[in-house]
Amino acid sequence: MSMTGSQLRHDEAELIKRVRNGEREAFYELVHPYERMIYATAISVVKNAADAEEVAQDAVLKAFSGLANFRGESKFSTWLLQITYNEARMKLKKARPHLYESIDDQQQSEDGDFWPKDFADWRPIPSELLEQNEMRQAVQDAINSLIPVYREVLVLRDLQHLSIKETSTILGISEPNVKTRLHRARLQLRDCLAPGIDGFWIRRRPYRKVRSW
Amino acid sequence: MATIEISCVEVWREISNYLDGDISPELRERMEAHFKACAHCTAVLDGTRNVVGLVGDGRLFQVPDGFSKRLYKKLPNHR
Secondary structure, three states: OOOOHHHHHHHHHHHHHHHHOOOHHHHHHHHHHHHHHHHHHHHHHHOOHHHHHHHHHHHHHHHHHOHHHOOOOOOHHHHHHHHHHHHHHHHHHHHOHHHHHHHHHHHHOOOOOOOOOOOOOOOOOOHHHHHOHHHHHHHHHHHHHOOHHHHHHHHHHHHOOOOHHHHHHHHOOOHHHHHHHHHHHHHHHHHHHOOOOOOOOHHHOOOOOOOOO | OOOOOOOHHHHHHHHHHHHOOOOOHHHHHHHHHHHHHOHHHHHHHHHHHHHHHHHHOOOOOOOOOOHHHHOOOOOOOOO
């Protein structure tokens, strides 16, 4: 049985009240459903597991100590991921200030269309392929090869299944901007991962097709 | 009434919105007519749909072992 949005909001509001009254256990209960999302958001920015864990821990601490500031204007999950995302960007800025500047540059150069480069017929792939390590690795490598502003949108929308509105709130960009970036991310990823004209998948050509952009 | 034709370039521009169901019924109809006739655009559509499916598959990545346990360790007085 799936919980309705308003029921979820109500339950979370109750938990938040309990946390504010000093009930620590209620905080664990509140955050628990979003642990995977926190990690996915963090790693989409910092790109390595160790940094992602640290970002996640800092974000959870910030959420805990800042819970009084949560007014319920957005969903709790949106607020939590916004904190995570900001922590991740700060971490990146500290570690690689030079790279961070170049990310900001990228945000400005979004004119022009992106055209697909590969027109090989790509029939639906059997989903069992994802049971294979090399397949998962190839997809992860392809995601990591996207420029950060595209990767972040793709991870929030397609990996975490957040709405356009939630994605726009978390990243602090407009909804049309979310759509444009998502569009490019998807098409670039498709170009990275598309099988050759002969239809051979990655088993025969590990990672060679994964280009960096 | 005949469907107004649409170019490949216009189709590519809208593929992502098409997959999200975020286009007008008129545009959807024009794109579907185009896909029927254009193998290239169908390939791009199928591939993009595949990619969205792959990225959205829960098996794609795993949270590290013990992540959940370590997540709260910075909280004050965490046991």
